Amino acid sequence: METHKKVLLDSKVDLEAPEYLSSGFTALVFLSGKHEVVVPVHGRYHRPSDSSKWVKVDIESPRLLLRSDQCQTLSPGVRHVMFDAPCTVSNHSICSWIEILHLEDNGGVSLEIPVGDSSIIVTVCVVTVLTTVLSCAYLLTNIWKHGSF
Amino acid sequence: MVILQGQSPYNRSTFRYTPLLALILTPNVLLSAHFGKLLFVGCDLLSALLLFRLLVLRGASRSSACLCCGLWLFNPLPIGVSTRGNAESLLAVLVLSTLLCLERRRRTSAALLFGLSVHTKIYPVTYALPVALSLAGAPSRGRGPIRNLFRCFNKDLLLFAAVSGSVFFSLNATFYCIYGWDFLQESYLYHLTRRDIRHNFSPYFYMLYVTAEHRWSGALALVCFLPQLLLLSLSSLAFRSDLPFCCFVHTAVFVSFNKVCTSQVRARLTAFCRRFLRSLLMVCFCFSLQYFLWYLCLLPLVLPRLTLSLRRGLGLLLLWFVGQALWLSPAYYLEFEGWNSFALIWVAGLLFLLINSLILGQIISHYRPAEAQQKKTD
Numbered sequence: 001m002e003t004h005k006k007v008l009l010d011s012k013v014d015l016e017a018p019e020y021l022s023s024g025f026t027a028l029v030f031l032s033g034k035h036e037v038v039v040p041v042h043g044r045y046h047r048p049s050d051s052s053k054w055v056k057v058d059i060e061s062p063r064l065l066l067r068s069d070q071c072q073t074l075s076p077g078v079r080h081v082m083f084d085a086p087c088t089v090s091n092h093s094i095c096s097w098i099e100i101l102h103l104e105d106n107g108g109v110s111l112e113i114p115v116g117d118s119s120i121i122v123t124v125c126v127v128t129v130l131t132t133v134l135s136c137a138y139l140l141t142n143i144w145k146h147g148s149f
Numbered sequence: 150m151v152i153l154q155g156q157s158p159y160n161r162s163t164f165r166y167t168p169l170l171a172l173i174l175t176p177n178v179l180l181s182a183h184f185g186k187l188l189f190v191g192c193d194l195l196s197a198l199l200l201f202r203l204l205v206l207r208g209a210s211r212s213s214a215c216l217c218c219g220l221w222l223f224n225p226l227p228i229g230v231s232t233r234g235n236a237e238s239l240l241a242v243l244v245l246s247t248l249l250c251l252e253r254r255r256r257t258s259a260a261l262l263f264g265l266s267v268h269t270k271i272y273p274v275t276y277a278l279p280v281a282l283s284l285a286g287a288p289s290r291g292r293g294p295i296r297n298l299f300r301c302f303n304k305d306l307l308l309f310a311a312v313s314g315s316v317f318f319s320l321n322a323t324f325y326c327i328y329g330w331d332f333l334q335e336s337y338l339y340h341l342t343r344r345d346i347r348h349n350f351s352p353y354f355y356m357l358y359v360t361a362e363h364r365w366s367g368a369l370a371l372v373c374f375l376p377q378l379l380l381l382s383l384s385s386l387a388f389r390s391d392l393p394f395c396c397f398v399h400t401a402v403f404v405s406f407n408k409v410c411t412s413q414v415r416a417r418l419t420a421f422c423r424r425f426l427r428s429l430l431m432v433c434f435c436f437s438l439q440y441f442l443w444y445l446c447l448l449p450l451v452l453p454r455l456t457l458s459l460r461r462g463l464g465l466l467l468l469w470f471v472g473q474a475l476w477l478s479p480a481y482y483l484e485f486e487g488w489n490s491f492a493l494i495w496v497a498g499l500l501f502l503l504i505n506s507l508i509l510g511q512i513i514s515h516y517r518p519a520e521a522q523q524k525k526t527d
Binding site for chain 1: 305345347352353355358359360361363369373376380383386392398402483487488489491492495499502503505506507509510513516518
């Protein structure tokens with residue numbers, strides 16, 4: 001977020017928190033002169049599920065905002081509303097923006113995020129603990145045999 | 150940059166180090182953007198020099214010392230990590246110089262450096278036990294337990310504890326006064342209480358992920374801690390006479406059995422890696438092999454006294470890389486392609502633990518301490 005200069009987030013984001021401990025946020029992508037932007041998305045960890053291997057996450061369609069002071073001619077048929085938002089990515093001041101409504105919408109984007117399998121929870125715990133105990137026992141034996149006490 | 154503006158470095162979301170590091174890196178803004186990387190590469194070179202001095206001090210011939218240092222100097226992993234701008238080599242310098250000072254019996258300097266290294270990153274605090282045991286007096290059979298206890302806490306140990314403790318606490322107090330609770334939280338408490346359930350090399354990863362909201366997760370966290378505790382205590386006692394070897398075993402155990410073995414900078418790297426996906430090297434760094442640097446800097450000290458045959462040594466090394474590859478492949482597909490390869494990552498993580506334990510066990514059983522070597526040559 002801080003590295004890609006043209007994106008402003010509306011709240012502090014904890015990069016490592018799982019989905020159930022984080023809330024949604026809005027990203028403002030500032031375009032100047034460009035007409036197309038690719039936004040990379042990285043999914044958070046979701047709760048493990050015992051029924052499905054994936055969970056579907058919907059990302060809302062983006063909304064288009066135009067700076068009202070730089071937008072002199074707007075054809076009368078275009079539906080729009082006024083909107084207050086930061087003027088630039090450095091968030092020093094608030095400007096008035098025009099949001100263009102009813103854009104051609106291809107339904108938004110949805111992601112399929114893989115989740116863990118909670119139906120095998122007991123197996124996972126038992127096997128993990130057994131393996132750790134086995135490795136620990138092997139190392140303890142070695143240390144006991146070759147250490148000087 | 151943030152420090153130069155007089156603000157706290159913790160305003161940046163993933164800064165989880167000591168403010169000293171941010172201070173040292175201010176020339177990055179003042180002089181050149183590459184200052185930090187040059188500094189860390191310089192630390193790498195300094196580590197190699199310290200390794201050489203330590204090896205010669207412990208009785209290795211100059212040629213074998215050079216060879217062992219070459220393993221650190223020309224190893225792509227430390228080179229890659231430092232040129233990426235990661236501060237692990239700074240910590241390697243601090244740890245190695247502490248060991249060098251201890252070998253040379255310069256205990257006050259060692260204590261100073263030890264306090265500084267624990268302040269920089271919390272993990273060297275595990276070396277406190279072997280250092281304390283090596284400095285403590287040996288209990289004698291004739292006396293009672295209370296007298297023996299007093300004998301153990303001798304002048305050297307108390308001096309060491311006092312100097313390193315005061316360095317650590319004074320640095321912490323200073324930064325707490327400047328930056329407040331943020332500093333303690335990000336530098337230390339975060340690392341101690343982190344419950345990162347995302348995929349990493351730790352064998353406990355999947356278990357902690359699926360039990361994250363369960364009522365037994367607290368008890369399980371304790372179970373995870375026990376093997377580490379047992380191994381660290383016993384190895385400190387067993388190898389206290391050979392401090393570099395003891396520290397190596399400590400760090401290897403710590404990294405292998407840790408609850409989390411990952412990087413704090415993954416998120417930024419992920420965006421970067423998306424563009425350079427095809428390079429396996431980038432993937433490796435993404436899953437942060439920097440944890441392995443912690444014991445890699447001590448490996449050259451252990452090598453001269455290892456009696457492993459070259460074939461066996463290379464075989465173990467190959468096994469380690471196979472273990473890495475078996476973990477990295479499903480992890481890559483999970484992170485970048487969105488496949489559900491959790492079960493494979495889990496199994497690979499357990500296998501990696503077994504491989505690491507085998508290698509460490511082989512190193513321990515084929516290590517000849519100095520006295521045994523001298524007897525051989527006499």
